Amino acid sequence: MTMLHYPQYECEFDAETQEFYDGVVDMFTGIREGHIGRYCFSSARSDNDRVRGDEHWTRFIKTSAAYYPYRHEIEIIRHAASHIGKLVSDAHTFIDLGTGSLNSFERKVLPIIRAGKFKEITFVDLCTAFSEIATARLKEELADIKTNTFLGNFFNSLPMPQSKAAINLFGITLGNIVVDLPNETPEYALTRTMKHFAAPLKEKGGYFIFDYDTNEDESSLHASYEHPSYHAMELTILDRVKRDLPTSNFDPDDFEHVTVWHQRWKLLAHGVRAKTDLKFSIGPYQIDVPRGKFYRTGSSFKYSDVTIEQVAENAGFRKLQVFSMPGSTMRVAVYAMRP
Ligand SMILES: C[S@@+](CC[C@H](N)C(=O)[O-])C[C@H]1O[C@@H](n2cnc3c(N)ncnc32)[C@H](O)[C@@H]1O
Numbered sequence: 001m002t003m004l005h006y007p008q009y010e011c012e013f014d015a016e017t018q019e020f021y022d023g024v025v026d027m028f029t030g031i032r033e034g035h036i037g038r039y040c041f042s043s044a045r046s047d048n049d050r051v052r053g054d055e056h057w058t059r060f061i062k063t064s065a066a067y068y069p070y071r072h073e074i075e076i077i078r079h080a081a082s083h084i085g086k087l088v089s090d091a092h093t094f095i096d097l098g099t100g101s102l103n104s105f106e107r108k109v110l111p112i113i114r115a116g117k118f119k120e121i122t123f124v125d126l127c128t129a130f131s132e133i134a135t136a137r138l139k140e141e142l143a144d145i146k147t148n149t150f151l152g153n154f155f156n157s158l159p160m161p162q163s164k165a166a167i168n169l170f171g172i173t174l175g176n177i178v179v180d181l182p183n184e185t186p187e188y189a190l191t192r193t194m195k196h197f198a199a200p201l202k203e204k205g206g207y208f209i210f211d212y213d214t215n216e217d218e219s220s221l222h223a224s225y226e227h228p229s230y231h232a233m234e235l236t237i238l239d240r241v242k243r244d245l246p247t248s249n250f251d252p253d254d255f256e257h258v259t260v261w262h263q264r265w266k267l268l269a270h271g272v273r274a275k276t277d278l279k280f281s282i283g284p285y286q287i288d289v290p291r292g293k294f295y296r297t298g299s300s301f302k303y304s305d306v307t308i309e310q311v312a313e314n315a316g317f318r319k320l321q322v323f324s325m326p327g328s329t330m331r332v333a334v335y336a337m338r339p
Helices: 015-028 037-041 053-063 068-087 102-115 128-141 186-201 218-224 228-244 305-314
Strands: 093-097 120-125 146-151 165-169 206-213 255-262 267-274 278-282 285-289 294-301 317-323 330-337
Touching: 015 228, 015 278, 015 285, 015 294, 037 053, 037 228, 037 294, 053 102, 053 228, 068 102, 068 206, 068 218, 068 317, 068 330, 093 102, 102 128, 120 128, 128 146, 165 186, 186 206, 186 305, 218 255, 228 255, 228 267, 228 294, 255 294, 305 317, 305 330
Parallel strands: 093 120, 093 165, 120 146, 165 206
Antiparallel strands: 206 330, 255 267, 267 294, 278 285, 317 330
């Protein structure tokens, strides 16, 4: 990688684009890895925009037979929702982190909201379309409930509830944490993340409802993401590079999305692999990429039950109940803040 000095590339970005630019440049220049996965949910800004991550995700979960985390989680929640509602029945506020598609909201979150006694629901997402759809659907069913939207990266910032709350994180999103490998372990980074989710619950008390996957079978993990809509969603990160950043000779079609399993970290790495030798620039950075070079954009970490319990305890939580179903590696867990 060489640095070009072209003053015309010294652009001013808004804060969100600056963060995206820094993340992309750091990945292509080898400074950081696995930190730009969240941009795969980016939305279109015009009719002919290729950036359509939210739409690809919605199509993926609707049409993929192999993506067991989604189907199993729905099945587990179908049986557990009323029980979960009882476990968290003194929570006033429900904070849903990353609601996703309408189908997912109706089948995973609504059953728990119906079973609980929540007076207020807050949707936190970086994709406005997902929060808007869920808000409209909720209003249809519970017109009097108060709703709020909090736009942003929930791994960095969270709303501060004024009363006892249940924070909810589904879609095995807890597996998407950013870990500075190999300088820190996934367990260390997970503890940091759990403490981050515990912080808003410290004052008034509350619950953390989340799912995780214990699967370590490499072939079924690869197979679960083998779907054209999933590949398109991951490659939308590069579509966004092309759309939002100053590039020359950069073509998202020169890359393909692949997954790589690292048993040592229990990590299914998501990334982009160059289909040919490439030379392109982003801002002042000239990037030379040999054919076959893999860049890790994001991560799906898998956790054992023991790891989750230890890490959650370290962060100040107490296990209430973990739900699963026969033959499934998926878990839906309910933890409470320790007083
Ligand atoms: C894997 S999908 C899960 C969707 C849904 N909860 C489900 O269980 O099917 C992740 C969701 O979280 C949002 N998201 C992912 N990373 C995020 C982040 N760091 N900050 C805020 N929202 C994020 C995405 O836009 C999407 O709505």
